[in-house]
Amino acid sequence: MPCLASLMQGLSQFKLPSEVMTHTGPTRLETQLQHSGLAEFNPKTQSAPVALPSMRTSTVRFASMEALDEALSDWARGERVATYGRAGMDTHAALERVFCQLEGAQRGFLAPSGLSAVTLAFLALLNTGDHVIVADCAYGPVRRLDQTVLRRLGIEVSYCPATPDQMASQLRPNTRMVYVESPGSLLFEMLDIPALAQFSREHKLVLATDNTWGSGYVYRPLDLGVDVSVVAGTKYVGGHSDLMLGAVMVNDPELVRRVGETHYAMGYSISADDAWLALRGVRTLPIRMREHARNALQVCEFLASRPETVRLYHPAWPQDPGHTLWQRDCRGSNGMLSVELALNNEQARRFVNALKLYGIGYSWGGFESLVELVDHSALAFHSYWTATDNAVVRLHIGLESIDDLIADLSQALDKAKA
Numbered sequence: 001m002p003c004l005a006s007l008m009q010g011l012s013q014f015k016l017p018s019e020v021m022t023h024t025g026p027t028r029l030e031t032q033l034q035h036s037g038l039a040e041f042n043p044k045t046q047s048a049p050v051a052l053p054s055m056r057t058s059t060v061r062f063a064s065m066e067a068l069d070e071a072l073s074d075w076a077r078g079e080r081v082a083t084y085g086r087a088g089m090d091t092h093a094a095l096e097r098v099f100c101q102l103e104g105a106q107r108g109f110l111a112p113s114g115l116s117a118v119t120l121a122f123l124a125l126l127n128t129g130d131h132v133i134v135a136d137c138a139y140g141p142v143r144r145l146d147q148t149v150l151r152r153l154g155i156e157v158s159y160c161p162a163t164p165d166q167m168a169s170q171l172r173p174n175t176r177m178v179y180v181e182s183p184g185s186l187l188f189e190m191l192d193i194p195a196l197a198q199f200s201r202e203h204k205l206v207l208a209t210d211n212t213w214g215s216g217y218v219y220r221p222l223d224l225g226v227d228v229s230v231v232a233g234t235k236y237v238g239g240h241s242d243l244m245l246g247a248v249m250v251n252d253p254e255l256v257r258r259v260g261e262t263h264y265a266m267g268y269s270i271s272a273d274d275a276w277l278a279l280r281g282v283r284t285l286p287i288r289m290r291e292h293a294r295n296a297l298q299v300c301e302f303l304a305s306r307p308e309t310v311r312l313y314h315p316a317w318p319q320d321p322g323h324t325l326w327q328r329d330c331r332g333s334n335g336m337l338s339v340e341l342a343l344n345n346e347q348a349r350r351f352v353n354a355l356k357l358y359g360i361g362y363s364w365g366g367f368e369s370l371v372e373l374v375d376h377s378a379l380a381f382h383s384y385w386t387a388t389d390n391a392v393v394r395l396h397i398g399l400e401s402i403d404d405l406i407a408d409l410s411q412a413l414d415k416a417k418a
């Protein structure tokens with residue numbers, strides 16, 4: 001088993017974030033996150049509050065028709081101009097810039113939840129009669145989107161393991177898009193994103209991915225050749241379990257146009273207060289993420305020492321099959337892991353009920369630890385899952401003391417078989 005010191009060394013050897021040129025020279029993402037979204041100086045007083053206020057308004061007023069004309073012509077040229085509240089004001093614009101910095105994107109479009117951002121991507125990129133190939137490890141509710149709205153619109157969906165070979169076998173003359181999630185939902189299966197990007201380019205398909213796991217800080221799919229990155233800001237970007245948020249991030253001008261026009265037509269809009277909360281939360285993303293990742297590795301180490309543990313699913317764990325891809329493509333990890341335990345359903349329920357510090361709940365990415373007893377019917381869709389009767393438990397490892405978190409797991413495991 002790898003020793004903790006070497007695991008931690010692995011985490012500290014992450015590649016440095018890519019440099020980005022600003023007017024003061026190159027700065028790193030950690031720096032940008034502290035200097036973005038500050039209030040502008042007042043031209044008269046040459047002073048400004050540090051924090052940008054939550055700019056709540058339903059509309060915008062103009063001093064003259066000429067000012068409105070100028071705003072409309074800027075908008076027609078593709079600039080981000082607000083002539084009505086739905087487009088979002090400075091607070092929203094600052095958050096869009098933060099998402100662009102995180103993801104290395106030219107443009108970002110905000111949505112009121114992660115799932116609505118997924119929906120926006122599908123509706124913007126697909127037409128009636130099109131076919132899309134979806135990774136079988138994608139976030140479960142994508143299947144609900146397929147079975148309801150996409151089916152009604154005449155958009156066909158196939159699911160398969162997310163490798164170029166498997167996807168090639170699903171190609172149809174009307175295939176237009178590949179939609180994946182890396183690492184995959186529930187079992188954190190690492191995908192070879194550069195290989196999928198090459199496959200998509202060869203077949204002239206748009207490659208979209210859910211990047212909620214990486215949230216732009218530890219994984220940047222657009223840099224690896226993906227065309228569209230979708231992020232549930234509800235998770236690590238917000239980071240405090242107090243808001244719902246999504247974003248669709250793009251580089252290519254034609255994709256910017258398509259996502260932008262659908263975003264506008266569908267009336268996607270988020271509250272200024274949620275944008276403000278996300279801006280506030282994201283400043284600590286780097287330190288939160290590092291701490292979640294450190295704690296999660298220590299939990300892996302503890303669980304690996306327990307006789308009940310059959311398998312760990314966490315790409316930063318050296319024995320995870322995706323570890324090499326993770327080392328190649330990611331610059332860090334997070335607090336998510338799943339563990340297969342040699343417990344039957346009744347014992348697993350007793351284990352979960354005995355946990356005192358892990359809330360029983362579905363989300364992740366906040367400051368707190370959470371536990372989910374994963375339903376086998378949800379795992380059945382994942383080709384990565386070798387079906388057994390063992391319990392699978394997904395943990396979000398929060399920012400509590402790692403000693404307390406491990407002690408809690410230990411006492412709960414002891415009770416599971418009692």
Ligand SMILES: Cc1ncc(COP(=O)(O)O)c(C=O)c1O
Nearest residue numbers: 113114115139210212232234245
């Ligand atoms: C991977 C992933 N993508 C998207 C979503 C949807 O985000 P939201 O809950 O903000 O709609 C979730 C939510 O759990 C998720 O886990």
